[in-house]
Amino acid sequence: MDTPNCFHCGLDIVKEDEIIFDEKKFCCSGCKTVYEIFALNDMTCYYDFENSPGATPQDIKGKYDFLENESIVSKLLEFKEDTTAIVSLNIPHIHCSSCIWILENLQRLQEGIISSQVNFPEKTVRVTFNPTKTNLKAIVNLLSSIGYEPYISLENYESGKINHDRSLTYRLGVAFFSFGNIMLLSFPEYFEVGEYWLEHYKGFFRWLIFALSLPSFFYSANIYYVSAYKSIKSGMLNIDIPIALGIIIFFIRSTFDIVMDYGSGFFDSLTGLIFFMLLGKMFQIKTYSFLSFERDFKSYFPIAITRIKDTVEESIPIYDIQKGDRLLIRNQELIPVDGILITEKAAIDYSFVTGEAIPITKKSGDKVFAGGKQIGKAIEMDVLHTVSQSYLTQLWSNDVFQKKVEQKHKTITDKVSRYFTPILLIISFLGFGYWIFIDLNTAFNVFTAVLIVACPCALALTAPFTFGNVLRILGKKKFYLKNALVIEQLAKVTTIVFDKTGTITTNKKSNITYEGKSLSTIQLGILKNSLQASNHPLSRMLYDFLPDAKKMKISHFNEITGKGIEANIDNHKIQVGSSNFVKKTEETSIQQTTVHIKIDEEYYGKFIFNNEYRKGLSELFNHLSSNYQIKVLSGDNEGERPILEKLLPKNTELVFNQKPEQKLEFIKKLQEKGENVMMVGDGLNDAGALAQSNIGISISENVNVFSPACDAILDASQFQKLNYFLKLSKKAITTIKMSFGLSILYNIIGLTYALTGNLLPLVAAIIMPLSTITIVSFVTIMSNFYSKNLK
Amino acid sequence: MSVIYLLISISIIVAVCFFVAFIWAVKNGQYDDDYTPSVRMLFDDELKKVKPKSKRITKEKQI
Numbered sequence: 001m002d003t004p005n006c007f008h009c010g011l012d013i014v015k016e017d018e019i020i021f022d023e024k025k026f027c028c029s030g031c032k033t034v035y036e037i038f039a040l041n042d043m044t045c046y047y048d049f050e051n052s053p054g055a056t057p058q059d060i061k062g063k064y065d066f067l068e069n070e071s072i073v074s075k076l077l078e079f080k081e082d083t084t085a086i087v088s089l090n091i092p093h094i095h096c097s098s099c100i101w102i103l104e105n106l107q108r109l110q111e112g113i114i115s116s117q118v119n120f121p122e123k124t125v126r127v128t129f130n131p132t133k134t135n136l137k138a139i140v141n142l143l144s145s146i147g148y149e150p151y152i153s154l155e156n157y158e159s160g161k162i163n164h165d166r167s168l169t170y171r172l173g174v175a176f177f178s179f180g181n182i183m184l185l186s187f188p189e190y191f192e193v194g195e196y197w198l199e200h201y202k203g204f205f206r207w208l209i210f211a212l213s214l215p216s217f218f219y220s221a222n223i224y225y226v227s228a229y230k231s232i233k234s235g236m237l238n239i240d241i242p243i244a245l246g247i248i249i250f251f252i253r254s255t256f257d258i259v260m261d262y263g264s265g266f267f268d269s270l271t272g273l274i275f276f277m278l279l280g281k282m283f284q285i286k287t288y289s290f291l292s293f294e295r296d297f298k299s300y301f302p303i304a305i306t307r308i309k310d311t312v313e314e315s316i317p318i319y320d321i322q323k324g325d326r327l328l329i330r331n332q333e334l335i336p337v338d339g340i341l342i343t344e345k346a347a348i349d350y351s352f353v354t355g356e357a358i359p360i361t362k363k364s365g366d367k368v369f370a371g372g373k374q375i376g377k378a379i380e381m382d383v384l385h386t387v388s389q390s391y392l393t394q395l396w397s398n399d400v401f402q403k404k405v406e407q408k409h410k411t412i413t414d415k416v417s418r419y420f421t422p423i424l425l426i427i428s429f430l431g432f433g434y435w436i437f438i439d440l441n442t443a444f445n446v447f448t449a450v451l452i453v454a455c456p457c458a459l460a461l462t463a464p465f466t467f468g469n470v471l472r473i474l475g476k477k478k479f480y481l482k483n484a485l486v487i488e489q490l491a492k493v494t495t496i497v498f499d500k501t502g503t504i505t506t507n508k509k510s511n512i513t514y515e516g517k518s519l520s521t522i523q524l525g526i527l528k529n530s531l532q533a534s535n536h537p538l539s540r541m542l543y544d545f546l547p548d549a550k551k552m553k554i555s556h557f558n559e560i561t562g563k564g565i566e567a568n569i570d571n572h573k574i575q576v577g578s579s580n581f582v583k584k585t586e587e588t589s590i591q592q593t594t595v596h597i598k599i600d601e602e603y604y605g606k607f608i609f610n611n612e613y614r615k616g617l618s619e620l621f622n623h624l625s626s627n628y629q630i631k632v633l634s635g636d637n638e639g640e641r642p643i644l645e646k647l648l649p650k651n652t653e654l655v656f657n658q659k660p661e662q663k664l665e666f667i668k669k670l671q672e673k674g675e676n677v678m679m680v681g682d683g684l685n686d687a688g689a690l691a692q693s694n695i696g697i698s699i700s701e702n703v704n705v706f707s708p709a710c711d712a713i714l715d716a717s718q719f720q721k722l723n724y725f726l727k728l729s730k731k732a733i734t735t736i737k738m739s740f741g742l743s744i745l746y747n748i749i750g751l752t753y754a755l756t757g758n759l760l761p762l763v764a765a766i767i768m769p770l771s772t773i774t775i776v777s778f779v780t781i782m783s784n785f786y787s788k789n790l791k
Numbered sequence: 792m793s794v795i796y797l798l799i800s801i802s803i804i805v806a807v808c809f810f811v812a813f814i815w816a817v818k819n820g821q822y823d824d825d826y827t828p829s830v831r832m833l834f835d836d837e838l839k840k841v842k843p844k845s846k847r848i849t850k851e852k853q854i
Contacts, residue, residue, distance in 0.1 A: 100827060100830050100831060100834075117827075118827050119823070119824045120824065120826045121824060121825075121826050166822070166823075169817050169822060170817060173814060174810075177806065177810045177813075180806070181803065181806050184802075185799075204795075204796070204799075
């Protein structure tokens with residue numbers, strides 16, 4: 001029980017704040033309260049499954065008042081009847097078995113909740129409750145009070161229920177059913193053909209096999225027919241054409257064999273082939289259900305906002321906001337529309353948009369843009385534009401977001417099949433042409449046998465299994481790709497464009513330096529104590545930066561939004577804050593973020609917050625610059641140029657003062673020059689560029705938090721491994737090429753049987769699984785080998 | 792030897808039963824979440840021990 005960390009949330013306990021309750025130590029009263037709730041309900045085994053699994057509950061007073069609005073609630077509910085309602089809530093904090101346990105026992109914490117079920121991979125909880133006894137707001141408040149605050153955004157408001165696509169699972173099940181039973185039934189005929197009993201029952205066996213193959217042929221394989229038809233229609237030869245052709249010929253030839261009593265047909269190989277290919281498809285789909293790659297501003301924006309109308313506060317859905325409305329934005333709430341600030345001062349954090357963690361101060365009358373988060377006291381603002389016409393949201397009306405991108409490029413398999421298909425047809429016709437002069441019957445046999453044998457099963461399996469495997473390897477290394485096609489795209493990249501703030505800089509910590517008269521230990525202690533009560537990000541950063549100090553008595557404390565802190569500590573008066581506040585002079589250079597210090601009316605100096613670049617940045621850029629063109633785009637001013645120039649390789653192009661649309665245009669221009677562009681960004685202002693680029697990678701400090709629509713999400717801690725990921729994707733392509741060689745070898749062996757007219761069902765039944773197994777193991781071993789040995 | 796008809800039919804029927812069970816399982820969403828159930832099944836023991844407590848305390852706490 002005796003841990004230096006908080007019993008509930010596991011964070012370090014600051015000695016002064018320690019609360020001992022029930023012989024357990026807590027870091028704050030929030031954590032203690034959660035423990036109390038659980039203890040009162042005899043639910044403390046929450047702490048048995050996992051050590052300190054909890055999260056400190058956030059202050060949510062009034063935040064969910066909008067859930068009293070019936071029309072909003074009805075949009076969020078999955079299902080509603082008189083006594084039952086179901087809602088699915090996304091809870092980012094779900095991370096361990098304790099979470100599952102507590103969330104599935106919610107009915108013991110609140111009457112009216114009937115049951116709740118957690119979906120761990122998706123981090124959602126589905127609550128069934130009785131709306132006459134409780135309501136959504138109460139449930140959300142309960143969840144928040146125990147540290148599991150749900151994330152409710154505009155996205156939930158529109159999408160409602162999510163449908164799982166299970167058709168591939170069905171197809172696979174059907175294919176396996178057919179395959180298994182047919183294999184069993186065709187076994188006898190592999191060994192003895194002329195045996196008496198076999199002879200006697202062969203009709204029964206064969207027709208049964210035929211019947212069993214029908215569901216596989218007509219249902220499971222039908223995706224290949226559809227895809228082949230589509231590709232013929234669009235004039236793009238893809239791999240599905242020879243596959244579909246092979247399957248159909250397979251089926252016709254086998255049926256013909258049975259009808260004419262020539263043999264038992266190839267139904268075993270046919271169904272096996274369909275099964276294995278579907279398995280490959282399944283393997284290639286590796287979804288990270290807790291991540292979303294399709295996010296736009298809707299995932300960030302709240303559902304409702306408080307409007308002040310005739311001094312009455314009311315919650316309205318944000319789509320109902322009209323120009324001229326007066327809005328109330330509380331602490332930590334997102335500003336949904338552009339407007340003019342009415343309240344005297346506001347500190348707005350635009351980190352969602354720009355990646356910049358330090359809030360910007362706005363004065364009354366200033367324009368505030370949508371996407372910012374209010375920090376501190378509640379503010380009032382007048383609406384200038386509606387949601388869809390705001391500066392940031394307008395970006396989404398760009399064409400890039402409108403078109404559904406079908407497939408931007410040809411896959412490597414499709415490229416090979418462009419040659420494969422014609423060659424295959426030529427060989428089969430040549431074989432047919434040769435045999436037709438000798439024996440018409442054999443000629444038909446040869447013709448069909450070639451198409452059967454060459455059915456590019458191994459070829460089609462190569463890419464899915466390689467990509468599927470690489471996808472998993474990358475996932476383990478915290479690089480999450482949207483789908484397998486991204487790997488191919490990664491291998492083709494020629495130019496890499498980086499966003500600056502939040503992408504190559506980290507917003508977690510700043511590089512702080514001090515300029516001015518030196519401060520004594522006592523003075524540093526005073527400073528640290530004065531910062532303790534402030535929640536301003538700069539205060540927090542400076543607080544963490546300063547050395548530990550004794551706790552002192554604070555007799556007076558006043559934080560002035562947008563200015564700084566004034567405090568009296570141990571009879572010393574201290575002022576910390578902006579230059580204007582401390583020195584009464586405007587600062588000359590605006591390119592630095594600074595905090596000024598004044599103790600006992602004497603000005604000491606300033607702390608300068610420099611951007612902290614990510615670890616291993618210049619090393620990574622040096623490696624990358626030998627193979628790629630590198631460019632850095634920034635929405636900021638040129639203040640950082642000299643530092644960046646020193647840090648990055650000489651040929652790196654630096655572009656500053658870029659608006660979101662300009663970033664998009666920049667990428668477009670590069671693409672018009674024939675470059676394959678990879679964009680690495682983080683904030684919503686990069687969303688356009690991420691969508692326009694061939695691959696958009698979004699960097700995320702915490703993958704559970706939201707990142708804009710992109711093709712891949714990279715955990716920020718893995719940033720320096722980017723070069724490794726690019727190399728691995730290239731090796732994946734190499735593996736595929738080698739494996740193509742192998743599968744063509746199998747095809748040649750098969751073809752020699754086919755062309756000489758000797759293709760027996762047994763031969764087909766051996767070649768097919770053999771090639772499949774070797775190909776699959778080859779690509780798996782190779783990709784694992786590369787992932788381990790690359791540096 | 793015509794018992795073979797019977798045997799094969801039985802084997803097919805059994806196979807179809809399993810197939811139907813599979814389809815039913817997929818339809819029920821049993822394959823949508825393949826992690827949580829594995830954790831959930833370990834919880835059952837704790838539940839019994841705590842049941843008798845009344846819910847009144849809960850209510851007070853909420854207010």
